[in-house]
Amino acid sequence: MRQLHGKAVCGGIAIGRLGFFRGRDRTVTQVRIADATAEHERFASAHALAIVQVAALQEKALAEIGENEAAVFEIHQMMLEDEDYLDAIRGIIAEQNCNAEYAVAVTREEFARSFAEMDDPYMQGRAADVRDISNRLLDCLAGKSGDLELGDEPVVVAAKDLTPSETVQMDKRKILAFATGGGSSNSHTAILARTMGLPAIVNLGDDLDERLDGLPVIVDGFTGTVYIEPDAQTTAAMEKRSDEETARQALLESFKGKPNRTRDGKEVLVYANIGSVAEVELVHRYDAGGIGLFRSEFLFLNSGDYPDEDAQFAAYRKVAKDMGGKPSIIRTLDIGADKQIAYFNLDAEENPALGLRGLRLCLERPEVFKTQLRALLRASAFGKLAVMFPMVASVWEVTEAKAILETVREELRAEDKAFDADMEVGVMIETPAAAVISDLLAREVDFFSIGTNDLTQYTLAVDRQNARLDRFSDPHHEAVLRLIRIVVDNAHANNAWVGVCGELAGDLAITETLLRMGVDELSVSPPKVLELRKTIAECTLA
Numbered sequence: 001m002r003q004l005h006g007k008a009v010c011g012g013i014a015i016g017r018l019g020f021f022r023g024r025d026r027t028v029t030q031v032r033i034a035d036a037t038a039e040h041e042r043f044a045s046a047h048a049l050a051i052v053q054v055a056a057l058q059e060k061a062l063a064e065i066g067e068n069e070a071a072v073f074e075i076h077q078m079m080l081e082d083e084d085y086l087d088a089i090r091g092i093i094a095e096q097n098c099n100a101e102y103a104v105a106v107t108r109e110e111f112a113r114s115f116a117e118m119d120d121p122y123m124q125g126r127a128a129d130v131r132d133i134s135n136r137l138l139d140c141l142a143g144k145s146g147d148l149e150l151g152d153e154p155v156v157v158a159a160k161d162l163t164p165s166e167t168v169q170m171d172k173r174k175i176l177a178f179a180t181g182g183g184s185s186n187s188h189t190a191i192l193a194r195t196m197g198l199p200a201i202v203n204l205g206d207d208l209d210e211r212l213d214g215l216p217v218i219v220d221g222f223t224g225t226v227y228i229e230p231d232a233q234t235t236a237a238m239e240k241r242s243d244e245e246t247a248r249q250a251l252l253e254s255f256k257g258k259p260n261r262t263r264d265g266k267e268v269l270v271y272a273n274i275g276s277v278a279e280v281e282l283v284h285r286y287d288a289g290g291i292g293l294f295r296s297e298f299l300f301l302n303s304g305d306y307p308d309e310d311a312q313f314a315a316y317r318k319v320a321k322d323m324g325g326k327p328s329i330i331r332t333l334d335i336g337a338d339k340q341i342a343y344f345n346l347d348a349e350e351n352p353a354l355g356l357r358g359l360r361l362c363l364e365r366p367e368v369f370k371t372q373l374r375a376l377l378r379a380s381a382f383g384k385l386a387v388m389f390p391m392v393a394s395v396w397e398v399t400e401a402k403a404i405l406e407t408v409r410e411e412l413r414a415e416d417k418a419f420d421a422d423m424e425v426g427v428m429i430e431t432p433a434a435a436v437i438s439d440l441l442a443r444e445v446d447f448f449s450i451g452t453n454d455l456t457q458y459t460l461a462v463d464r465q466n467a468r469l470d471r472f473s474d475p476h477h478e479a480v481l482r483l484i485r486i487v488v489d490n491a492h493a494n495n496a497w498v499g500v501c502g503e504l505a506g507d508l509a510i511t512e513t514l515l516r517m518g519v520d521e522l523s524v525s526p527p528k529v530l531e532l533r534k535t536i537a538e539c540t541l542a
């Protein structure tokens with residue numbers, strides 16, 4: 001038995017055979033052709049076919065995975081229609097009197113290289129896309145169909161890496177799990193696996209190669225381990241684990257659709273934290289009562305430039321609509337500190353965690369803030385949205401943010417644009433200052449959401465990014481718990497409700513303590529929702 005270790009991106013156990021996905025053989029040789037006009041026509045038909053295929057993939061991705069994935073294919077469409085790219089291919093056919101395959105392969109390498117050499121990481125990432133569309137053109141020239149064959153038996157799909165096209169084109173019924181040599185937690189494989197709830201491990205390294213094709217394997221998506229030719233003992237242990245997991249899932253499923261009440265009848269709201277529109281599907285899958293934290297900065301982080309008002313509006317409106325009347329709390333842009341975006345051109349800071357981040361940045365860049373608030377308010381006409389401001393320390397920050405929100409409301413009224421005039425406004429409690437003055441803050445807002453990740457960092461003066469300080473970072477620390485208690489009491493005394501959306505909300509060892517303090521809502525990552533509901537049902541608060 002051998003083991004490979006990688007980064008677990010979706011939990012679960014899969015037992016089966018490994019199917020190594022090599023991609024298609026696209027070896028290309030240069031062939032002289034007699035009739036360049038005919039070759040141009042052959043290329044034009046392949047090109048037209050590729051455009052149709054990409055449009056179909058975009059539809060498929062939208063239906064099966066979500067908007068984020070589908071957006072990749074929009075980029076592919078644009079690349080396929082890019083005149084520089086097409087001229088390069090046509091030029092090679094004309095000048096060298098050669099086959100279209102050769103012209104496409106040469107252009108693919110040239111364009112991929114120039115993308116890869118760019119400074120901007122976003123543009124570097126486009127090298128994979130240009131390869132993807134070029135390979136599609138090669139397949140169309142070779143008359144190969146779009147769908148990728150996986151064989152009859154479901155397998156653990158292993159690959160060096162998988163392109164968006166490849167992942168989307170696979171028949172999902174034939175996949176037990178994903179294992180890739182490269183890739184990150186946000187790679188397409190990871191997103192797809194999470195959406196499908198399949199075990200997945202990325203970053204397994206170069207030892208994951210085609211020599212493993214057909215071998216029996218076990219994928220442990222909890223620990224990030226792939227067991228190759230597992231021995232009897234490991235197989236028995238993993239089978240047991242897998243059965244326990246199935247039983248646990250069944251138990252959790254039984255909580256779906258039921259209200260969340262403690263044994264002594266206190267009702268608690270259980271919401272989910274998400275970072276993209278596509279994840280709304282997970283909110284439904286795990287039956288969360290709403291979205292307690294939509295980290296809107298991911299719209300900015302996944303973009304090469306400021307997303308404009310309409311792009312943001314489309315995203316928030318989709319959330320509002322897809323949530324079908326359930327509440328969604330959109331947190332305004334929270335960048336700075338650990339989340340840096342090149343196009344913001346922020347000055348380097350000596351202490352970024354104490355720097356221009358969260359609401360501070362929005363108040364310094366009111367035009368960016370206003371664009372987001374306009375998009376959010378316009379979207380509020382399509383469902384139940386709320387807005388909350390991150391990283392607050394003083395009352396004036398909140399009054400200034402609210403004044404900007406009011407200006408935006410007035411603008412929209414003047415433009416006759418619809419919005420929800422009663423949209424709730426909240427602040428995150430992430431600094432000790434905000435907790436201590438929460439009585440004053442509560443008068444300004446409808447609700448609080450306690451961000452225990454930052455509250456712990458700032459209360460204990462422990463950098464949350466520094467793994468070496470793990471021992472010193474304790475969200476159960478009495479100082480943090482006392483602050484939470486103060487916040488809940490101050491909120492309730494001032495008619496505001498209060499939730500927790502940091503990681504502590506999903507820490508089942510502390511659920512009863514938080515509920516005893518009077519926390520009204522807990523917001524956790526979607527896969528945690530059902531477990532939390534089970535724990536709540538077992539709590540007694542009296």
Ligand code: PEP
Nearest residue numbers: 451452453454501502503
């Ligand atoms: C928090 O700080 O607890 C929080 C939820 O915000 P983030 O983790 O995005 O900083």
Ligand code: MG
Nearest residue numbers: 430451453454
């Ligand atoms: Mg935070």
